[in-house]
Every structure is written in structure tokens, then in C-alpha cells.
Amino acid sequence: MTINFSPEHTDPSASLDFIRNIIAEDLKANKNDGRVHTRFPPEPNGYLHIGHAKSICLNFGIAAEHKGGLCNLRFDDTNPSKEDIKYVESIMKDVRWLGFDWGDRLFYASDYFDRLYQYAVQLIKKGKAYVCDLSPDEIREYRGTLTEPGRESPYRNRSAEENLDLFECMRSGEFEDGSRVLRAKIDMASPNLNMRDPVMYRILRAEHHRTGNKWCIYPMYDFTHCLSDSIEGITHSICTMEFENNRPLYDWFLDQLEVDCHPRQIEFARLNLSHTILSKRKLLALVEGKLVSGWDDPRMPTIAGLRRRGYTPESIRNFCDRIGVAKRESVVDIALLEHYIREDLNRRAPRVMAVLRPLKVIIDNYPEEKVEEMDAENNPEDPGMGSRKVLFSKTLYIEQHDFRENPPKKFFRLSPGSEIRLKHAYYIKCTKVIKDEHTGEVIQLHCTYDPETRGGWSKDGRIVKGTSHWVSAAHSVKAEVRLYDHLFLRANPDDEKDRDFRTFLNPNSLETLTSCRVEPCLAETAPGSFYQFLRQGYFCVDSVDSSPEKPVFNRTVSLRDSWAKIEKSRGTEAPYF
């Protein structure tokens, strides 16, 4: 296990969440021989997202916090019509990437199909299950409603012998898909609809990604899950709130079958994140509607998307630890996620200069052919990361936003006549502004530099308030930069019932900049490596589209920007050309 324990889970004085509290009590009461064994049970029918990360961190985290604690990875693969091997592969990759290890405990519910069948037979023999010939529509009718009890199926009182025979025929393929089901015989009048003779097995001729065509009947979730947990010796079966109504059924199967291991199911509230959606169905709609480039589009809240966006496993784990675990429905502010990636990258990302929207600057009093090597520290937060050389010359690029012809109050950057520091280089003063005669756009600046300020210090103690990043025109390379922003404009895109969530998509969630100039060393970096582009944000090399010939960077998250905040509150932001 490579995870770092967060302080709140290792500090005994810190408060535990209600699940860890329950487990601590169980341990104190000597339940389960002192064992703690959890599991993460995804269905391989889609990609994992940050909501799953919460569950993964919870389950694997709890196991890691206890001596001898274990967490299994188990695929809940009981519905071959929706599942696929490609999802099991992506899920394993994502769990591993998040930093968790299931050791040799990789399981599949399909591993238990034979045993499950035997359990079903046992139930039939006990008179607790029966084969029902009702059609799906009839079953629904017989189930009753929220306020009215259901009616018993006419097939409910078949003999055990007949049921055994019929069930065997179901298995051997003698009946059509959907023509019969095996049902638990519980209580058609139960106020909990899950207890109104739930279906245990359905006939479904679909090739299973692991068992092939061995089966034409497949067990349902409720029957499978509790028994899979029991077979694996799970002590605490942690799931989300919508399964709370299923708990009596979970317990019923285990009680009826008198199994040795009866795990305790505990439900917690699933994660909701502001400015995005965490529903497999809706995420799929974005992918299929080509509203994003795929499951790993850097705007997607999927693990694959976050990874491509530049999020680190550490930041996601810290986030999951911080949001807590409770039963109340909530929406976590995405700013909290952004806080954790900034915190992690601030510590670890090498600083580098990149000009996203270049504005040419000529230093008039700098010799034509001269090139100087300037020392630049790689990370002021970590001197151990060393320094590098950055080349300075007569023709440079600075950021368009670092110049303002008519500077507003408190604008510390370059403007006609003002002086700023070029990071790691010299002080420069703007002497002349060249504009496009038709558009009025500022296209070039003429400046002078002070040779006495090499490295960015002046001996006379004169203070410049602004420091800009820059790049030498001749000693920089072109790059594409993708600026990502929130996927949705609304904090909660589904809170308006009559408006489709897609109407709140942020039209500016992706802005592609193609004429950026970056330090030459950035052309040669490995996919996924991350940097802080000085004064702008954290960026990573795109793992799909970047190449040394055409480097592509994704903005993971911007730096906090108090000047932008001031401008925004004043409404005086400058336009980009």
C-alpha cells in the first residue's frame, strides 16, 4: 500500500466518521475476531469517476488503517448485457493509479456463479424461493404500489420438487429469455417493495466476458452481492445510500441460508461535485453526443479525465479524505478539489516560463547579437529542485496581459513609461508602443533595459512592483496550450427539473491557444509531466496529443489570481486580441 495516511485518520484525538466509528465499536465488541475486511465492488459497465474515488479511498483506506485489514477488488459482473472486459481493465488501471493495491484479492461475482446456483437450490428446498412464470409486466402489476400491497403470484406455491425441476430447466436453456424467473418467497405485502418476492435469477442469453456461454441464467444484484461479500469474509460492506432499502433483503438472504459470515452493510452518501455531473448515464450522454472528446477528456470528472488533466493521485486522495463521510446528501464545492491539486503541485511542480498570448518586445539598448544565460530557480518551495539556465536576448515575448496602454489604478505591470522586472533577468522600461494601424491592436513594444539590474536586482534599491515572465523569441519553441475551465456554468446542472443539464454546459470550458511560446526544454518532456507556468497555473503535457515536434499542454488549474479578482469586481478586464 503506497498511500499516505491523512492526519485525521491516524491522529487518535481527531474525530472519526460514522463508518469508522461503527468499525471501531465492532472491534471493541470483539466482532469478526478483530478482522476488518472491506471491498470495492464496481460493475464493469463504465469508467470510474471521482465519486468512485471516494468509495475507493474509503474502503481501501479503512483496510489500511487496521492491522491486518484487507480490501478486495470485486467486479459485480452479473449483467453481461451491459458489461465489458474493457471496463474491467480501465477500472483496475484507475484503482492502481490512485495508489491502491488489492494484492491477490481480485475477484468477480461470476467466480461464484456455481456456488450461487447451489445457494438458490438450497433456498428452493427450504420453500423460500420459487420459479414464477409471470411476464415482466405481470410481475410489475402484482407487485402493487407504494401505498397498496402486492398480490401473490399464482405460481408462488409450487412444490419444492417442481421448483427444483423448473429451475434446472431454466439453467439448461429450455425456456425463452424473460419467460420465467426465480423469485424469493418473502412478503408481497411488505411496505418495503424490495421484499415483495424479489427476482433472484433471470434468463438472459448473453455472452459473459468471463464465463462465456456457460450460463443462460444470471443472478440479480441483491442475491449476488450479499453472498459474494459473505464468501469473501467481508466484515463491513460499505455502499451508497440508495441501497439502504435493500439492506433488509441483504440480511434476509444471509439469514435464510445460515451462512457463517454475515457482513454488516453500511450506507453513506455518494459524492456530488459542483460544476460537474457524476452520473454514468449523463457522462455517457456527453461522450456520445460528442460534447466532450471522450471518457478521458480533461474536463470529465472521470479518473481518466482527471489524470489527463494533470490531477495527481495524492491530490485526489487528500480531497477524498477531507470531504468526510456522512449520510446527508451534499454537493462539494469543486474549489476544494482545486485547492488540493494546487497544494500538491505547488510543492512538486517545477517552475517554467511560458508565454500564452505573446506580445513582442524589442530591447532597443540591448546588443543585437548578444545572448545571456540567466539563472532560474526551479522551485522556490523546494531548493533541492535546483536551477536551470534561461536565455535572454534583444527580442522577447511577454504576456499581452502584462501590458496596458492605459493602466487602471493599482496596475503594477508594464505601461508606457513604467518599469517592471523580467523574472530572473533585468528591469525594463517601456518607451514606445507599436499598434496595428487598422485594428489599433498593440503588436509590439520597444523597451530599454537597465544593465545594472542583471538577475532582477537593482543596487540602488529602487523598487519595481511588477514582475513578468518572458521568453526569448529566438530561444523558445511554439506550443499549443489548452485552457480548461469548469464543465458547467451552474454549480448544480441538474437542479432545474424542466431544463436539460446540457443547457448549462460552459461554452468556454476549453480554449485552445496555438501560438504560445515556451522554454525550449519543454519540447522534450514526458507525457503527463507537470509544471507551473510561472504566474499562470499548473500545466501538464497532454498524454494523447503532445509530441516533441508539437508540444501540447493542458491547464490543470490556474494559480489563484488576486489581480484578476480585482479586475473582475471592477469590470475592467482587458480584452485579448
Added chain:
RNA sequence: UGGGGCGUCGACAAGCGGUAAGUCACAGGAUUUUGGAUCCUGCAUUCGGAGGUUCGAAUCCUCCCGCCCCAGCCA
């Protein structure tokens, strides 16, 4: 309208009868060769509402209000 669950700062979230932790966000200030980072400071007389019990209630009781989940041969 049956059953189950949940309501504590803008967002999360502790609190478990002794007088509202923490984090993010936000707002000030210090500092700064990133308007970054860092560091200080401020930010719920009040816990969905109303009653009640108690010397004392977010915590216990009663009633009310609001939100979520359940009528798949999905999980």
C-alpha cells in the same frame, strides 16, 4: 398518501446533555524577484420550525416543515 433516510456557517463537516472543532470559499493586513506560496486576523449568541423535559438542549421527548431513496427480469 406506504416504507426507509437526512436536515449544524456560502460549500463540506465535527459535535453523542455542560454552553458551536476543522477545511474550502470569502474579507482585511504582513511578507514576497510568481498580484503565486507563506503568515496573521475576521467570518454560526446559534444548530429546519414550534412546543416540552432539565439548573443547563444542536444533543432527550412531542408535533410540524423541507429534501432524498424505493413500484428494473439494472447495480
